[in-house]
Amino acid sequence: MSVKSIREALNEAMRDEMRRDPTVIIMGEDVAGGMGAGGEQDAWGGVMGVTKGLMPEFGRERVLDTPISESAFIGAAAGAAMTGLRPIAQLMFVDFFGVCGDQIINQLAKFRYMFGGKAKTPCVIRTLYGAGTRAASQHSQCVYPVFTHFPGLKVVIPSSAYEAKGLMTQAIRDDDPVIFFEHKAMFDETGEVPDEPYTIPFGVANLTREGKDVTVVAIGRMVGFANQAADALAKEGIECTVIDPRTTSPLDSETIIASVRKTGRLVVVDEASPRCGLASDISAIIAEDAFDALKAPIKRVTPPHSPVPFSPVLEDAYVPSVADIQESVRSVMGSGASARVLEGAD
Amino acid sequence: MKIDKQRLLDGYRTMRVIREFEERVHKEFMTGQIPGFVHLYAGEEASAAAVCQQLGEYDTVASTHRGHGHSIAKGCDVMGMMKEIYGREGGLCGGKGGSMHIADLDVGMLGANGIVGGGAPLVCGAALTAKTLKTGGLSVAFFGDGAFNQGTTLESMNFARVYDLPVLFVLEDNGYAESTASSWSIGGHDPVRRAEGFGIKGARVDGHDYFAVYRAAEEAVAAIRNGEGPRFIHIEFTRYYGHFEGDAATYKKPGEVQDERRYLDALKFFRARTTGGGMLKAEDLDAIDAEVDTLIDAAVREAKAAPPPALSTLTTDVYLSY
Numbered sequence: 001m002s003v004k005s006i007r008e009a010l011n012e013a014m015r016d017e018m019r020r021d022p023t024v025i026i027m028g029e030d031v032a033g034g035m036g037a038g039g040e041q042d043a044w045g046g047v048m049g050v051t052k053g054l055m056p057e058f059g060r061e062r063v064l065d066t067p068i069s070e071s072a073f074i075g076a077a078a079g080a081a082m083t084g085l086r087p088i089a090q091l092m093f094v095d096f097f098g099v100c101g102d103q104i105i106n107q108l109a110k111f112r113y114m115f116g117g118k119a120k121t122p123c124v125i126r127t128l129y130g131a132g133t134r135a136a137s138q139h140s141q142c143v144y145p146v147f148t149h150f151p152g153l154k155v156v157i158p159s160s161a162y163e164a165k166g167l168m169t170q171a172i173r174d175d176d177p178v179i180f181f182e183h184k185a186m187f188d189e190t191g192e193v194p195d196e197p198y199t200i201p202f203g204v205a206n207l208t209r210e211g212k213d214v215t216v217v218a219i220g221r222m223v224g225f226a227n228q229a230a231d232a233l234a235k236e237g238i239e240c241t242v243i244d245p246r247t248t249s250p251l252d253s254e255t256i257i258a259s260v261r262k263t264g265r266l267v268v269v270d271e272a273s274p275r276c277g278l279a280s281d282i283s284a285i286i287a288e289d290a291f292d293a294l295k296a297p298i299k300r301v302t303p304p305h306s307p308v309p310f311s312p313v314l315e316d317a318y319v320p321s322v323a324d325i326q327e328s329v330r331s332v333m334g335s336g337a338s339a340r341v342l343e344g345a346d
Numbered sequence: 347m348k349i350d351k352q353r354l355l356d357g358y359r360t361m362r363v364i365r366e367f368e369e370r371v372h373k374e375f376m377t378g379q380i381p382g383f384v385h386l387y388a389g390e391e392a393s394a395a396a397v398c399q400q401l402g403e404y405d406t407v408a409s410t411h412r413g414h415g416h417s418i419a420k421g422c423d424v425m426g427m428m429k430e431i432y433g434r435e436g437g438l439c440g441g442k443g444g445s446m447h448i449a450d451l452d453v454g455m456l457g458a459n460g461i462v463g464g465g466a467p468l469v470c471g472a473a474l475t476a477k478t479l480k481t482g483g484l485s486v487a488f489f490g491d492g493a494f495n496q497g498t499t500l501e502s503m504n505f506a507r508v509y510d511l512p513v514l515f516v517l518e519d520n521g522y523a524e525s526t527a528s529s530w531s532i533g534g535h536d537p538v539r540r541a542e543g544f545g546i547k548g549a550r551v552d553g554h555d556y557f558a559v560y561r562a563a564e565e566a567v568a569a570i571r572n573g574e575g576p577r578f579i580h581i582e583f584t585r586y587y588g589h590f591e592g593d594a595a596t597y598k599k600p601g602e603v604q605d606e607r608r609y610l611d612a613l614k615f616f617r618a619r620t621t622g623g624g625m626l627k628a629e630d631l632d633a634i635d636a637e638v639d640t641l642i643d644a645a646v647r648e649a650k651a652a653p654p655p656a657l658s659t660l661t662t663d664v665y666l667s668y
């Protein structure tokens with residue numbers, strides 16, 4: 001066990017799996033860096049430095065810098081996965097799924113089903129998501145609801161360094177295609193991480209804290225925000241359970257339902273756009289399966305229905321804040337109280 | 347085909363505005379006041395300046411993430427650009443876009459672009475508009491060596507050819523896409539032949555030579571206006587700064603950047619050639635230098651003094667009506 005950043009945790013997971021399994025390869029734009037250039041090799045290690053050090057250890061045959069041809073190299077990862085390799089392809093920013101969507105959505109996701117169970121496609125697509133870095137409308141989106149929508153893809157969104165390593169190891173060993181989301185504002189966040197390889201199973205949520213009043217489900221970077229909000233609310237006497245689903249496909253709906261059955265209140269915090277997002281999806285599951293347990297209307301905390309703005313003041317107003325979460329929790333507590341009054345009047 | 351004196355002075359001024367703009371943005375970025383990703387065009391000035399000099403009011407250009415030079419050359423307001431880069435009210439896009447999304451449709455600047463390869467299809471569309479509405483306009487796609495390997499770019503070249511669209515494809519080959527060398531990434535190593543494979547005539551020019559770019563662009567634009575369909579120019583040059591502000595560019599050979607600045611400078615070449623040959627007087631160029639310094643100074647000062655956009659604008663402009 002030692003303290004590691006998310007960047008280091010991810011690097012370690014990939015390094016250990018590449019040592020263990022010679023069929024694991026990495027491909028993407030500047031994942032090593034310096035390809036064909038006269039200066040430093042391994043100059044970048046990917047745009048966030050996550051794969052730095054892997055090319056020197058495993059060589060350019062297993063760490064492939066690619067031309068800027070996402071359709072070709074993401075599609076090649078899918079084809080290689082179907083024929084015996086375990087590629088980890090980096091789609092630099094998830095916003096760029098727009099240029100290679102077919103290879104992910106119509107090819108990679110569907111081989112196993114369309115081919116009657118004959119294909120196995122162990123492929124990981126690592127990708128950056130999220131706002132907060134002044135990267136504007138084409139480099140800040142979440143998009144994970146889109147991938148969650150498509151049957152055949154597994155969708156992983158780690159919220160800490162511990163999760164990052166365990167989920168990445170599982171993603172590489174998993175025989176299904178995995179879209180692995182990394183928040184670009186979180187790489188330097190640190191935590192205790194075991195030095196040896198370990199896996200975290202998909203479809204198992206993590207309760208970061210338990211409290212009797214409100215269930216707060218949060219995704220990715222929002223898990224940290226929700227924990228901060230819960231700390232502050234505890235001082236006001238409101239006790240929150242915070243649930244990090246860790247994977248949105250598969251989704252551990254049982255844990256969420258069980259928690260809402262205890263607390264009777266649900267707030268879902270999602271950095272993705274509000275329409276057809278994870279917050280809506282989880283709200284629908286609760287409305288369907290635990291409606292009778294609800295003491296208050298469900299509350300979703302999301303950005304507004306607009307693209308991500310550039311200007312810092314606008315972007316800060318766009319991203320859900322700790323204060324937004326606190327306010328929503330207070331509001332479900334408020335309407336919860338009035339619901340109890342109504343019950344009493346019955 | 348002599349280039350007349352006023353055009354030369356205009357070309358120099360545009361290059362000088364771009365250079366000074368980028369040098370200042372670089373300096374100001376280091377103070378931490380400019381947010382986000384900023385990609386500088388210094389070293390590449392001759393391309394934007396000499397190509398856009400061939401264009402008129404019905405012509406359009408699509409740019410890239412490295413878009414300040416194209417924006418300036420196509421006539422975007424420098425004050426508005428600087429405010430946009432600072433994310434302030436009065437920015438060309440109201441502070442919503444930033445460096446990577448500067449656009450001004452009123453001057454035919456269809457936008458910088460955060461998506462590599464995003465511009466070429468848009469340019470085909472603009473050319474289709476020009477052709478359908480018979481405006482006489484043409485459209486220029488500026489794109490990098492990295493973008494030359496993107497499917498969207500290659501599809502657009504075929505698309506422009508089959509419809510004989512008035513499109514000029516300008517490959518700005520600065521040797522690198524991020525840290526990856528174009529000598530490696532462009533398979534076949536011969537962009538002009540690649541263009542010819544699409545049936546598009548192309549030329550290769552030294553991008554540090556304003557005159558070479560000017561002549562190639564002039565010839566291509568004349569052919570396009572003559573109804574001959576798309577053309578292609580491969581411009582070779584260097585970028586002085588890292589891929590984006592903050593990139594140390596260690597993938598370049600030691601000394602490469604210093605050598606570029608010393609030996610590969612479109613502005614220095616221009617000055618030496620025009621003043622040495624008696625085409626222009628050094629004082630004329632000095633006067634432009636002084637005027638441009640004042641302009642960029644004022645732009646930075648105004649941008650820093652401008653207020654941030656009103657919070658109410660966060661959700662405006664998503665739709666026209668909803």
Ligand SMILES: Cc1ncc(C[n+]2csc(CCOP(=O)(O)OP(=O)(O)O)c2C)c(N)n1
Nearest residue numbers: 096412460461462490491492493522523524
């Ligand atoms: C579709 C897409 N893929 C990758 C990127 C990330 N990216 C931004 S600029 C760049 C390099 C572009 O190189 P080039 O086209 O040569 O332009 P230059 O930066 O040299 O001007 C990359 C890979 C992107 N913005 N969009």
Ligand SMILES: [Mg+2]
Nearest residue numbers: 490491522523
């Ligand atoms: Mg380039």
